[in-house]
Amino acid sequence: MSQIMSAAVPPTGYAERNAGYWRRNLAVCVFGSFTTLVSLSMLLPFLPLYVRQLGVESRAGVIQWSGVAFSATFLGTAVTAPLWGRLADRYGRKPMLVRAAIGMAVVMSLIGVAHSVYELVALRLLAGLIGGYASASTVLIGTQAPRERAGWALGILSTGALAGNLAGPLVGGFLPGLIGIRGTFFAGAGMIAVAALLSIVFVREDFHPGDAKRRGARHVAESARRTNYAVVAALLATAMMVLLANMSIEPIITVYISGLGVAGDHVTRIAGLVMACSALGSMLTAARLGALADRIGSWNVIVGCLVLTGFAMLPQAFVHHWWQLAGLRVVMGMTLAGLLPSIAKLARSAVDENSSGTLLGYLQSAQFSGQVIGPVIGGQIGVMLGLHSVFFVTGSLLIACAGLAGWARTR
Template sequence: MKLSTTPSTRVDPAATAPPEHAASLHWRRNLVVCMFGSFTTIVAMTLLLPFLPLYVEQLGVKDSAAIVQWSGVAYGATFFSAALVAPLWGRLADLYGRKLMLIRASLGMALAMALIGMAHDVWQLVGLRLLAGLLGGYASGSMVLIATQTPKERSGWALGTLSSAIMAGNLVGPLVGGLLPPLIGIRWTFFAAGAVIFAAFLATAFLVREERRPAVPKGSPKPRGGWAAIGDRRPVIAMYLTGMLLMLANMSIEPIITVYVAQLVANPVHVTMVAGLVMAAAALGSILSAARLGRLADRVGHWNVITGCLAVSALLLIPQAFVDAGWQLVALRFLMGLALGGLLPCIASVIRHNVPVAVAGQMLGYSISAQYAGQVAGPLLGGFVGGHYGMRAVFLGTCVLLAIGAAWNWRARRPRDPAVHEEG
């Protein structure tokens, strides 16, 4: 019997692994760069809070009521336009690459911040804030890149770490905005922010590495896009509603915090300081817990952590309605921040695990839009309920919403059946 002398061909499992299951060789470096870029862009978006009314007045608005109105419009303009274009940037990221979208966002934000520093009237300020939202989206783009380029078994921790950087930007931004203008002036504060974001642009362009997806062979059927590519849409829709609920719960308390604290603090001089501590406590708690809860979710399941976080947050809202001292509210908001910190990374992980990689950016973009919707609806709802039914009703009403969200997520989670597998 003649033996074949043709050498056998060894097949490298890594070479045949589908791209959506291949871990990025550079995912840790990508994470560091994305954390820096997300932190700096969020700081730039929020640093104008302390001095925005002063800048509006410098731009020619003199009436006090008009200053307040224009300040609100200018601040909200960025988030409004960002919510509109988040799915578009996510879709383009799926088509042309996530790194390219980060380069676009960082360069666009650097340019927009510099232009805001050169505004000559309030209309230009509002228009440029809209432009910043349209061109920006670095933080949401980072979520897409990290979600798709990180090993699935580490995605919860990685997204949690990135979320900590984003929330730190929200916390540090107003502090920077309070410190820099007295030192270098308002306009140079914007120029400095633009310069730091330009550094993030350079880091993104030269340090981030995105694994290329192989080209679709000629003659093969065109893959379905958008919602048509998703088999079971229930987990994705559940995460959209959960993200909106999270932001609504966070922001519904914001309009009444200062008024509520005034009822708890005897000395009126200390009201604003305690109100600031209350707002910062929740953000600090989320910063500390996001990565840890993300790592826990990688071990015990993202649905379990989401349900637990919502339930614990609902319980913590009850005593907040009945506190009689400012320090009690600070402590409870810190604990609530610890509980809520794990939600954003888990929401992104569940979406990523339940959609094909080809549409992950678009689906995560819709998630960002849903969260922005919650950010807009929360203060409106909280202000309405607080004004008509009292402060306690805001806490108790939000408690009911979070409890419903926890129960719904418990029912909506996918069954642990071997036949049911996650796509992407």
């Protein structure tokens, strides 16, 4: 009799089984994403100093190795995010969260005892390969939160990550003076270890490893046939454009600001402030735009944000004072903030529940690919066409991407 009843009543889905956990898990993931990204980004102010300590003496060498070491983490994350997303579908989302936190804490400690710049680059790459706490959080919350609240939840999670990226350089600006550069890495490892402990103790997940097997290969094949790959491709392209647009100005921003009449001894400080402005703007609107996607639809928010961001890029080419650029970067951050939560919300419904972690992993990979490609494209355009052209080209790409998203919406 029990077998008949179990056959008649289908098992509840993953989101339904975890309906009582997602709010607490969201709080832990916001804290963990904040602390891990603070730890990863706080080395920006003193990275050239650390590279010099590791034996690089020439100015050109310090600049080159600093750039390589900083980008290595994002490259590593872009490579392995789809793998971790697939493993999350197979073994559960919480194990991937704990794995990322523990791995990053260990690697951050090892960076503090590096003896050469080659070890620094290798460890930064390893941090990306085995880390990715924020990516694992997106997979967990993106699949646990109810569909009608997913945009808001992912917006809150994005706010925590953005706050970490904003606070990291500020922490890195004063902490080495108190405990030394190597001590700063150990402090960062300690913060990530706290996030790991909280994830182990407080994150809850009701995951059934046998779900995918019970559904069978036939169901998987039917799900694959229902998947609209053109829409998935549009989502991946949009996810890449978010970070590409934000990072395209990074290689030229110091030179651009120096041409706006800023004194030479203030250029670096002003450049750092302008870089942080987009993250500040995104923090102000990420949760609101995520909630808006829940009400009016994710595609509408994506198309609108892409168009507004594209137009916000254009006047940045005509500024005469650094504060005008900073204000426009805040506006750009405010419009960019609605993209990632809306994209992740759509990805959840684009594929079968047991494949959502894999697709979210690919989205994270596309996002970090944009973070790697953006500075390269921006630098090349700046050299070949001039600094102002970076804003025109990036704005045009965003508006073209809005057209792609509009087409995908009709599909």
